[in-house]
Amino acid sequence: MNRSLRKLFIFSVFCIASIGLVGAQQLTMSIYKQEITQTLPKLLAAFTAANPGITITMEIHPDDGGATNAAAAAAGKLPDLVQTASYAKVIESAKNGYYLDLTKQPIMSKVIDGAKPAVTYNGKLYSVPMDFAGIGIIYNKDIFAKYGLKAPTTYLELQKVAATLKKNGVTPFAGLLKENWSIGHFMEMLHSSMLGAKVGTDGLMKFVDQMNSGETSFDKDVDMASIFKIMDWYKANMADNATEMAWDQQQAAYIKGEAAMMVQGLWALPSPKDNPKLNSGFIPFPWSNKKADNRFFADVDSTIAVSAQSSPEKQAAALKFVNWLSSPEAVKIWTTDINLTSTIKGASVSTMAVPFQELMANVNKNGSYPWVFSMMPSATWEQAIKNGALSYVLGKEQPAQIVAEINDSWKANYKK
């Protein structure tokens, strides 16, 4: 063998050997939360610094990543780590054997008990609940102060606030009607809140069971006409071109002060980097004129699961990451840099922005309505509700059709 070939051979053997020695693993992680794509790398880098040899690359799949991850799982190519929404998305994958059982992992004993139902299937825990999120109104406190407005606690107060803002040339709500998920959240929030106010959280869980068995209807005990009326009012209080606005345009309109409010999850709170002077608050969407009915629509939002389709070595590396997430360093990055609440016991919101503290204080005082949309079959949420809500605001479908489709889809797609 000539000299250069020999060198190349020795070098290759060295590389292969060193990979084996160090136990280097390259993991992939599927992410759906588009708002954390800039900040999550800090968390991943911190993990690699603490665990040299294990690197994690992000794959971004917006709009809940549902269809993309489903296709990957069916082909046996699920990424090693999967950020997934709670409840049904975890349960369906657990049922299909796509996620590892994490019940005995150390991190699970450090997660608050209230967050565990969101990741439980057959009594086992299949994903790590990461953040507890609320959907409500993010509002600009300075604009409100400028026009002498107080944060509304009833629907009539909200209507008056919007009327005053309009009179003063400020768009009440920054719209996001180009994508289907936000208006889907809005419609579901109204339904769960109205039903929850009537029957309580236990009643809502019973409603889910009865929808699963086809014993009840989506419009039972809820005045659907009033839901669609509120949706009409909401759209009428956005800019004229709200249907053309997607995530970036909604953020821009709120950050620039063109709009005073956004009905969004707190994940949409703009980063101080975008406008350090922005002074935001967070309140439940007050759909009712009875103050006590107006609670946050809040629940476990994102979770992180480990793929059962990865090799044992990759699974071991992925489990190291998942357990590291309860470390003080990880919790600090998650809450202060990534700006999401933490479900780890003892994690404090005092270092987080004011709206997060307002969310947790309100939930601790008044309770919350759970995310029924996470508990229904994925197909019902993705098509019947998200697309149903968007079709309604585009004038393409009427309430009766939408309700019928929700009922049919839920019954047809529920699998034990």
Add this chain to the structure above:
Amino acid sequence: MVGNKAQARGAFAIFVLPALGLYLFFAIWPLCQGFWLSTTNWDGAAPWTPAQVPIAQFESDILGKAKSESDRRFLLKYYVKDEGQGTYRKLEAYGLPRYRLMAIFKSVGYVTQDFKNVGLKNYTDIFTGNLDKRFFPERYKEALFQPGDPVSKLALIPRSEFETQVLSHVQSPQELAYLRSVYSPTPEGYALDHKLGSLDEVDLQSVLSEIPGLADDWEGLFQTALSSGERGDSTALSAAIAAVPAVSGKHISAANKAILDSTLKEAFDLGHIKGVMAKDWYQDRLKWGVLLFTAIFVIVNVACVNILGLLLALALDTKMKSRNVLRSVFFIPNVLSMIIVAFIWQLVFREFLPALTGIKEWMMNPDLAPWLTIFVAVWQGVGYYMIIYLAGLQGIPQDIIESASLDGATGIKRFFRIVLPLLVPALTICLFLSLAGALKTFDIIFALYPSNSTSMGIDNITVNIFYDAFRDQHAGLATAKAILLLFVIAIITGTQLVLTKRKEVEM
């Protein structure tokens, strides 16, 4: 041409055999597997053999009924007992082991509910129209006013719209008389009675909520007045007003009672006009559905890319100075990735066109959306066909054109009698590629309308197949649609090839 038999056998072994092998593996095998999947009810997510089976059931119905010891051992290799869970849990099994596991499950008679054979049910569902109604064209009423919209939207309606979209839908003479009483024709259109049009729900509710003695009951009264107005039921309003002393339980002064009565009556009037207009102000529309949108997309796209491509090629085949630069400029859209194309046009439709024209809604206007999608697809594709037509034009000998000119043939005659017949080979290729491409289009629609194509009614057949499989969990049905699409493409392009081949002129 190959020289001798030995060389021929060599060429066969080195080139043809591997090609056939690859074709078998990458085309024939997936097609067969696709057809097999289309005979199942697979939901796109469930694994093909169960992820877990209760211990007792696994041991008696599966292990117990296994046909051979080697089957039993194979099963236990991939299914581990999990006492804590009470089930046998499957370990990862892809590739050939998966098929052997499936065969074993079939031999013991175990049926996986989310992945079982349903014969040709998916095909009969497609052919009998037993599909999501969004697949087919459908007439619907587009409501132009909803009950929750502000009454200001009703203030002034152009004459023709009012007559065709409102008056022509009114069923009862009383309702017609009512509308004629509250709307008066003006030069600008039909104007709503000013007093009615200036009623404001927030003001009415504010007045009611501040009447001492009513407390929280004001909301129930307001909703009753509004909803009885929507129904035109004045007896319900009278009953609600009469019930006020009982409802409030406290004394309301006469002056406040008068305010209450007049405010509730105004709420009734507001509800009435809103209710009537929500019912009668609509437009009859046609939802294209997946089938019709696909057909229109294909026909218009193919016509435009070919006609425009040919026109551009003709223009750039002249001796103009900038022709080389222009050829590159027109071809550039074709090399851009679909994500960039979608990004560019979303910016144009959202920012530039509204600023230029004053029209705010472009991409999310359901009437414009299909045409904008076709436009972007044509913009992206035309450069490619222009190049092919240009190559075809440059292959036409100049002396034929010159002698035709000398014989007195004008430009148009020269084009249709000489150039076009000689261009048929290029036309054959371009039609074939553009037809197949248009029928298979997925990326441009998915990139322009990532989560909302279904709501906008611009799912074509391939987008519909994708969503059917992975969003709506009907992968078996989606695969059946895909198999049928393959045959449709083959028939259409095959027919086109035969027809255009006949017209090719030998020189």
